[in-house]
Amino acid sequence: MRVTVFGIGYVGLVQAAVLAEVGHDVVCVDVDETKVENLKKGVIPIYEPGLTPLVESHFKAGRLNFTTDAAHGVKHGEVQFIAVGTPPDEDGSADLKYVLAVASTIAEHMDCPKVIIDKSTVPVGTADKVKQRVTDILAKRGADIEFDVVSNPEFLKEGAAVNDCMRPDRIIIGTYNERPQDLMRELYGPFNRNHDKVVFMDVRSAELTKYAANCMLATKISFMNEMANLAEILGADIEAVRRGIGSDPRIGYHFIYPGCGYGGSCFPKDVQALIRTAEQHDYQPAILQAVESVNTRQKSKLPALVKQHFGQQLAGKTFALWGLSFKPNTDDMREAPSRVLLEALWEQGAKVQAFDPEAMEETQRIYGVREDLTLVGTKEAALRGADALIICTEWQQFRAPDFDQIKQQLSEAVIFDGRNLFEPNRMKRKGFTYYAIGRGQSVTQY
């Protein structure tokens, strides 16, 4: 099938690559010329395991092409994906200008029936707006061409995006009527083996499904962070509690890890956007508001623990920081808890020596060169001459470090662990002051 994908961001590029992988003929359109030229040379703008070889091989085979020529893109695809960004407005609601601009482009250039697929995470009601925009422009052109708008949200996780796209749990397809359903089944046929994963529904339900899924997961995390804080106060151990409740299949073990707050491009943005949508309809979304405020407070937990231990004045102190990305296996720093920590430490006059396996370039891009930030090439180098170690991201290589070396390097044997990587009792026996999340001595005074 001929497929066009507008927007070569995270979602668009991964989707395009896996569609090419199963044999579809894919053209990707983006306004960013440098990005397009780089992709043709095999330079991938994001770090995502498994993506580079897919893009390279299918580009060479001619099944995956990149262009800035929108008219060519519209001509090419029977289906037209809209996978452009929906950045948050000042008030947190999703900004639809790019989505609607693509809808306009498609309407201006189409000369035969098209199925237009909303892939971007968009507020409920966006498909209606896309449909209206296309109808208006076609009317202005005097063109009587059939088209369908479909809501088809993605559920991929960064770091596992290729696999998530190749083996989706479910394929949500929201349509206005049955007309585009066969074509959608054909498009996703190669991903829909073993059992039927396609769930057809109306467009508004499909749009809300995406938000409901992410907000549910964010709720689980904020709930566990709240339990962790309570565990500290009550003298319980959240890790025991986690195992205890996770064994109930109705609760499950997934997404109940407490930590230093959730980040990334999806949870913070989607929770905020659904809050704004609810408020715009005069509904107070009490649970969502709590999920957000618990997360904001949780991101201040590590800085609060540091201040509790070292006092308010951190001038002259140097902290080793392991992990900058919002989670492992990505270089993504969007809404990362490490940013709240870095900024709080700098504010108190501290210096930071940081190491991350992937996100250091991104950190440099965000913060530039500063005298109070040194980015180093290994986790060991981060420790050199530092006063304490702080862990923000649970990269595999941080899970079994050489504790003797850590002790030797740090001026004080103290670790602030935002991801609960170690056993508090063992750490105590090794002679560390060990602060974790919801495990004993971490009772935080905010």
Ligand code: UDX
């Ligand atoms: C998420 C959803 O998982 C995905 O389905 C959706 O399409 C996009 O948003 P992503 O943002 O890539 O994916 O990361 P995810 O692995 O879900 O982690 C999000 C954040 O939650 C991270 O900061 C992670 O550290 C945190 N988290 C996750 C916890 O703090 N505890 C957990 O138990 C799980």
